[in-house]
Structure formats: C-alpha cells, structure tokens
Amino acid sequence: MFTQRFLKDKRGVNLAPSERAALENAISDVRQVPARTILLRAGQPVNASTLLVEGIMSRYIDDRNGLRQLVAVHVPGDFVDLHAFPLKVLEHDVATMTASTVAIIPHAALEDVLSEFPAMNRKLWFATLIDAAIHRAWLFRMGRLDAVGKVAHFLCETNARMVSAGLSDGRRFALDLTQADLAEICGLTTVHINRVLRQLRDEGLCVFRASVVELLDPERLSRRGQFDDGYLYNERAASAVSML
Amino acid sequence: MKKEGSVPQPETEPGIATAEQGFVILDGPDGVAVTMTPEAASLTGHSLMSAARLAHEQASAGNR
Structure with a gap:
C-alpha cells in the first residue's frame, strides 16, 4: 500500500x-x-x-x-x-x-x-x-536560531516526522542527505555545517554519520534547537516513542 | 513575546569569529551565521572597526 x-x-x-x-x-x-x-x-x-x-x-x-x-x-x-x-x-x-x-x-x-x-x-x-x-517553523528556525540551533531544530523536526511515518524509533533514523544538503536546508555553508555537526557530537547531543542520524540526547537537542513538536500534531511525541 | 516587543534592537553582545578549514566563521550576534574567506573577513573587520569609530564619534556628538 x-x-x-x-x-x-x-x-x-x-x-x-x-x-x-x-x-x-x-x-x-x-x-x-x-x-x-x-x-x-x-x-x-x-x-x-x-x-x-x-x-x-x-x-x-x-x-x-x-x-x-x-x-x-x-x-x-x-x-x-x-x-x-x-x-x-x-x-x-x-x-x-x-x-x-x-x-x-x-x-x-x-x-x-x-x-x-x-x-x-x-x-x-x-x-x-x-x-x-511546518513552513512557519521553518521561518522561525531560519530567522531566530543560531547555527547550532538551526541544525538541532531541523534534525529534531525530521526525527518527529519520521516517527510519525514509522521510520524512526524516536532516536535513530536514516537520512540519505549530504552535509551540503543540510547546509542548504539550514542556510549555512558546508564548512559551518561540518563544525556544527562536530559540536553536536562533542556535546553528546546528536551524531549524523553514514546517512544515519542518531539523537544521543533528544531532550537536550530539542532544548538547543528550541523545538517543540506540537505543530506537527503527532499522536505520540518522539520522546515518548524513544522510551518504549 | 518579550515585553519590549520583537522589533530587532542593536546588539550589545559581540559576534564570535573563528577559523575553520581556511575560512572565517562568524557566529552571532542574534543568529548571524556567515562564512568568509580570510580576505573578506579582514576587509569586513577593518570596515567594522572604521564604522565603530565613527559611531562612537556620533554618539559622543549626540551627548554634547
């Protein structure tokens, strides 16, 4: 189907x-x-x-x-x-x-x-x-958040959308995008994205490697990206799914 | 929303510039996220210093 x-x-x-x-x-x-x-x-x-x-x-x-x-x-x-x-x-x-x-x-x-x-x-x-x-959240992300916040927000949102689609367990999902794609999505250069991803990894928040995103600490990542999934109207919050 | 509203105000906190892979990254203030070549960063730095000096003079003249 x-x-x-x-x-x-x-x-x-x-x-x-x-x-x-x-x-x-x-x-x-x-x-x-x-x-x-x-x-x-x-x-x-x-x-x-x-x-x-x-x-x-x-x-x-x-x-x-x-x-x-x-x-x-x-x-x-x-x-x-x-x-x-x-x-x-x-x-x-x-x-x-x-x-x-x-x-x-x-x-x-x-x-x-x-x-x-x-x-x-x-x-x-x-x-x-x-x-x-989602468009309004995109505007908020691009207009109000710093570089780390932009990436954190996008990855949290994508995780929540993937949870809804049954493609994330709440902490881990496949994302076959390049760093250049992420850069374009977040309005940053690839050099900047590379550093942001390193920072997220070093802070124990998230790892994006080999087309897989792993949220190491979904709560702290959400706070860093000022992300609240209410606007997605998901039946279950991603954080609740990850604890099942 | 903050009490004073959401009209952007002049920043009182400086941006932080760092070097990364042969480029200069400027983070902040207020969501600014720019990557520049070293040459562009130097020229921007000089331009900022020059404008800051002029702005100080304007502020001083306004206070007299």
Whole structure:
C-alpha cells in the first residue's frame, strides 16, 4: 500500500480504511525518480497530486542568478503539492533530494474520492495545514536560531516526522542527505555545517554519520534547537516513542 | 513575546569569529551565521572597526 504513511499517527485526524483504500485506488502511476530530479516547475499547470512514498524531496525557489532557496523538505507520507489541487499551479519548484518513489493521483480521481467521501475534504485540508505549520517553523528556525540551533531544530523536526511515518524509533533514523544538503536546508555553508555537526557530537547531543542520524540526547537537542513538536500534531511525541 | 516587543534592537553582545578549514566563521550576534574567506573577513573587520569609530564619534556628538 502506497498511502499507508499519509496522515499516519496524526492527532485529531484519522483516515478510515475505506478512505485510505479509495485514495490508494485513485493512484494512476507509481514512479521511481532518481535523486536531484525536478518533478514540478513553478508556473506550470498541475493536474495531479504527488504523494512521496519513499525518499526525501524539497520545494525551492530560485533567485535571479539561479541559486535556489529551499523552502520545504518532504518525508515519506507527505503530499508534496497538495496545495496545487485547488491552485492548479505552484509558485515554486519541487525536486527529489534522494532517489524517491512517488505515487501520482490525478486531480480528477481525487475529486471522485472527495465526492464519495466528503469527510476527506477536511482531512486533505488538515494535511495542508500541517504543511503550513511546518513552513512557519521553518521561518522561525531560519530567522531566530543560531547555527547550532538551526541544525538541532531541523534534525529534531525530521526525527518527529519520521516517527510519525514509522521510520524512526524516536532516536535513530536514516537520512540519505549530504552535509551540503543540510547546509542548504539550514542556510549555512558546508564548512559551518561540518563544525556544527562536530559540536553536536562533542556535546553528546546528536551524531549524523553514514546517512544515519542518531539523537544521543533528544531532550537536550530539542532544548538547543528550541523545538517543540506540537505543530506537527503527532499522536505520540518522539520522546515518548524513544522510551518504549 | 518579550515585553519590549520583537522589533530587532542593536546588539550589545559581540559576534564570535573563528577559523575553520581556511575560512572565517562568524557566529552571532542574534543568529548571524556567515562564512568568509580570510580576505573578506579582514576587509569586513577593518570596515567594522572604521564604522565603530565613527559611531562612537556620533554618539559622543549626540551627548554634547
């Protein structure tokens, strides 16, 4: 099942088995997409929604010199462009960061699902509201936190999102990103990221090595990054999962 | 939110500059996180010193 991680373990929303099955049946195509591939470009018409099944994807905006600013990172279980369902166009590009698997749901098929299951309207809305909450946290991270705080916040958030998707045990998760990717996400240079990661390791907070993130002390890392997972509406806090 | 609001105020704490892998990293104040070549860092340092001297003079003139 490709939709199993969508809105999984979210507080206040639950997909009924019949709704999830309808969403699954609405998938027209499942694609393997290589890393660093642009899926959607800003300004182009969008007539299908893309569900990330495996991998990591990003949304970004290019400046006039072609240098990109990442504005979102997506993990498995996320629709990467659900806002384009009503908007029909994106104001940013969407690309894979790692090799990814995506499920394509044509907007017409999604309309049919919503006609048959009207309660799904609110649930898709819920998903885009969580997206918006993550954007607000992104702004806070970039605007208010120092270099160590930015990285700590991002790793705590990603851990919490991976917990929700069933891809982290609360302390350890696979993250096939490079230090350059982390640098781009946090608006730092690779030199700076390298030092921040060393600092996090030396302080016994977190280790990022060989595409695996290990939170050595999740509580202190959260405090360092001023991270509170309330905005993710996870059923269970990552810290609670890690103690199971 | 702090009582005085969230309008950015002039920093009273200095940033900390360190050398890393042949570059200069400036951490802080207030979330500043910049990596510069040694040349850019030197020029920035001179520019900061020069501006600080001028700002002292402006503050002194304003107090008279």
